[in-house]
Amino acid sequence: MSEMTCALMLLAVVAASLDSSLSSSEVHFSQSVYTVTVNETAPPDHPRPQSGFLTLTCTPNSSYTIHYPTSDLPFEIDPDTGELNATADIDYDSMEEGFELFTFNVSCINAFSNASALALVQVYVAPVNEFLPQIDPSLVLNITEATPSGSLLLSSLPGAKHRLLVQDRDRGPHGQLNFTLLTSLGDHFSFNPIHGNLTLVRAIDFESEPSMFTYVYHELPVKIRVCDRDTDIEACPIIHFPLFIIASDDNEPTFLNASYSATVNESIAVGSSLLTLECSDADVYIGVVRRITFLDPPPDVEQTFSLQRPGGPESVEVVLATELDFDQRNQTYQFQMVCEDFLHTATATVTIHILDVNDNAPKFSNPLHETVVVPDTIASGAVHSVRCTDQDSGENSDIVYEILPQHSLFAVDQTGRVLVNIPLLLPDFTLSQSHNLSIQCRDKGSPSLSSNKTLTLTISKTDSQPPQINISHTSVSVLENSSTGMPVLTFSVYDVDSEAVIIAIASQSLPGTFVVSPSAPYNHPNYPVLIVNGSLDREDRATHLIHLVAISVSTTAQPQNTSFSLNISVEDINDNVPKCREESTVSLSGGEFRSTTILSLSCSDADVGLNQRLAYSLTNTAPPLSNGQFTIDQISGELRLEGVVDKGEYCLTVRVSDMGTPPMTTDVGIQVKVVEVEKGEVASNESGLPLMLIIIIVVVGIVVLVSMVGGCGLCCCCWYISRKRKNKDYFVSGSIGLDGMTVIAAPTAVQGTGSIVSHRLVPLMEDVSTIGNDEVTVTFNQATETSDFPGQRLSEL
Template identity: 25%
Template structure:
């Protein structure tokens, strides 16, 4: 009947605990539920989905599942509504034994996306265990001579419940001889003792039946009982007595098994067999004690049976019983306390309390990197630990509080030299001998934008052909940055500058990602030969850093210009008309065809060829000068009208050419048209009457300059070339630095064309020349000046030709100078306009280079 009522009470208690005790709290991502033990299968612990904020549809879609940290699955998850359900009955005593707190950790795993929650289920104890004695019947032999007040130790009951449900007290059935005394142990347990209150009389009552009942503190109360049979014995009325009630000893934890640590001794005042004593452990000595120690039953010697460990158990307490062989046997007890002495048998432990975080390379000294904890399971000096670190890194250890250290920076960091450090930590205790432990900690250094991009070359030279297609790649510059990430990401750009008042950015385009430079349009060598680009490489750091490089772009000439005919002038028509006397001899200068090429170098070398002629045997064209001369004397049989087609070609690849047609009229009795020329000059002078005053002033100024210049020239020639027919002027006296060049002035007055030609270098080269031509046929101009094709000045042009022309000495032939002076003198008053042009444009150029 009591069992039935107890079950009903237990059911209502469990129901109450389930309804009001299944509470949960959530701290961050953690849930906690409280349930009583022994809850039925299928009982609901709590709604996981609801408490985590998930809808019913998300339970299956996101695949909620429960996992237990323990091996056995006590709970399951209802996928329909998200409730946590008891899968198997939880026995708190099996799960946590007699621990004050019993918490079963669970893991709630949610997939798609993956999430993790921790759930703790606290199992509350219910009074489901009654106190229980190991044996149902205990026999106690008591001599009749035992005096009143004697105490007999009884077997304590065991109750696996905890807290208020644990064992509370004992009761003894009512009798006339014995009373119950409860002795409190140091661990808080109550040990029942049977106290003899009145002397026994075996003859009156040889056996006493007692009932010992253990009662717990639960509600409802549970209890357990054992029967005690007291047999009253005659005679042996003295129990053995130990020399000490308490033995205290110290044992080194490293003592070997079999080592004798204590000898106990008891004395029995009886005689004979009643005084013979056997030693043993107390009746209720735990199995742990019996595993570590042994006792010799005859001698009372206590020895170590198993290796001791100070870190596991620092001390042991147990009872030793001395029992005589009398009838009835009597026994005495003593207490033994064994203190285990620590030995330095545990190495220090290093724990990284806070994992090292990456450190910026500009972090100041003293920046904390990691928090480190050290400990040693030993005690005393053996447990005193010192932590040190290696010295080949910019870090140091700074003590914070007991056994805790902070790893801080001690010097300036440089990620480009050392992107990471493997720091060895060494912990040593103060034992003898000392034990060591080492551990490595890796510290990564974060990059700071402290390195500017560096170009592979500070100056780039690029050669590009003119007329290249727009969009062609010119060059590719490259810069590197020792930093990483965004700090090493480089953007290229062209700095704003101008070439011929035009921004360089209009010439080229640069790919900001890879540094490739492209043309925006084609180049014309004749307009621009070289320009430079300032390229900037800028990283993406904050603040960003940059560096510059110079790209020199040299335009290479291409043969893209055909020779242009200077004389005969285009304004005279497509056909040039020349006259010559029939009395002309072989070598007579008929005319001179002059052309220039806007290209340079080999592309500007011009050659002349007679392509077609009415009579090819009569005329020839000089290959280099373009002079048209008679090959033989003109005869009476020759036609009076001769048409010549002269082809002019350059030396480029591919060859560019042009042609000019010359009609030669052979006349009888024809003389040089000096009077006609003067007449036409006079007519032109009349037309220019309005500027006569200006011309006279110019003439006077230039004439004075000319006389001074010729005087200086003649003095230098006289000093530098005594005994020689040539006038030599060394280059050290001029602006041109190479002395191995010829500068020649050539005067030609043969035939109707009067011209003066200045040649730089070899006479065979037509690349650089100044020529003036006087033509009696021209109705528009008395003078033509052929300038160099190069856009640079004359000195620069000679420097360019330095590598291609043969070395020689600069010289002016005295005869040529004299011829030049005669030409100028004879024509000075014939045409004022012509003289001014000659003096200003031609002679000044000659003398400047001298």
């Protein structure tokens, strides 16, 4: 027999011996979970649970110990016998609901092998009926007849009108209460024994049930017995309390009519009764009518009317307090009256119409004065107009005009126009040149009232033609840089009837900007010149409206005038430079750009036309670009970048120019900051084959076995090292799509078997392999590292 065979046999004997020793030292409980129920402590009838209410059984020669949780645990265990005993009182009522269970672990440890086992212990606590229900005897229940049906009047739960204060210190089923109504309350109420709910099921009405409710309040005695589940009914407490039903103001007052109206003459005497209002209330005990009065009346209503109550608070008379005047005061009064009881109100609308009495004579609204009549233009026409007004209404205010006595030359129509009956033809007209007319205006009232005035008409020669303003156009233009005194327009004025004409500016949109002067080129008042008298700014005002007036100057006739409206347009000059926003700063990431817009300038010019159109040009770039250039669109002002831009700061100058003559320019500075792009780091992923050699020397002296195991381990290490020298691991960072899966921003290993392992691509040893629908080619050797993946680089681990 060889040495190797002897060693193997010895190992088998030692292993069998160890297995037998372990089997003989195994420790276990008779059951893994122990459950027991104990009553809560309730002295003196229910003393503390007796010792030994539970005994745990484990392998002999073991000791018992209570484990977690042990804090505030009212139990202990005998370490030798496994007997569980109570160490403190247990109060079920003080325990949190749902946690009436003690759960803990008990371990037993073998004295010889030091082996141990655990068992779960569950001790349920059962409640005991310890206490009687407790009640509050001071309850008094008050309701009113206005309490709506369905109202919860009394309950042991929150939310009722009155709370039935009852409690039982027992928790759980022994604390569940039952209520019994011991008195009859009639069909107005219902009682629920579960929570002691007393509910009003039918509304109470003192007015419809006078035989049952005959006083302001009605008292009902109430008795309710309160028991818990296990208490003898004779020992249950009874609560006594009164239920008071109080009459309330549950009916609103009502007017006999919703609205009242009256019509009276304005001449009615002060103190006269105009109308009577009546109000009633259905309540029999409380809430009767207290008063009827005005509801927020306007001041004129309180001054005009007063209230009298000859029949008590349920009726009121509206009486006239001051004289009425249809012509000076309201013709219709409308106001609200309110009827009040102690809680509710009702309103009614009162309308009083005032009728007019013819108590005002007509009055002339314009004074009468002499009127000049032109004999060669007035022929059977109106020479004057008069007007009368009357403060009365209807026919009392209709006016009739007359000339008294009637005149053969003049007449008056019913609109108040004084007319010429025949043409006035001087000098053939031989009647008096001055005529006094008595004009009367009277109303159509009954009796009729009138007024008279005297009108004097003087016949004389008048100006027959108004002056003429000769301007060929209604609009002209002027440059906005015109200086003061610059002529705008020369025109002429003429009047065939007057010796002279005065020309002036009646109004203009910007006062003082233009004036009229009889200056050159003619220096004659009939050829005036409109000149500039102030500064012009088209951007402030583009047009001006001028109203010219020509007034005739005559010593023998009434002056006449003519007006003319003229529009003056202010023409633009290039007097505004382009304006742009403040200088800008732009930040970019370095790299290659192909016609990239980096900024759009926003500029404007207050002028118009070509003076407003802008052009952009790039005048300076510092420092200049080496492989690229900045460009700007001449029309849009878009700043673009083309080519490769290195990291740094570039200062650009853009010139903005309008297209006026001469052009005006503005330079804008732009700062471009180029920052370097952060390059992605090449990820690395260390991998190795972990080797843990666990050598357990079972029997000292088996040198040959140890030598063989050591030799095998040495061979494995040599094989692993040689493999690592033969095949290298390559890693690539980034993302590669393979077989429908993309590895994003995760290190990807390339090793050498020609298959995919997790996220690894195994090198193909200078070969080509097809994976899924993507053909992946990896070519590398010991000297070089290359890959056909676009944009990827393999690095050696």
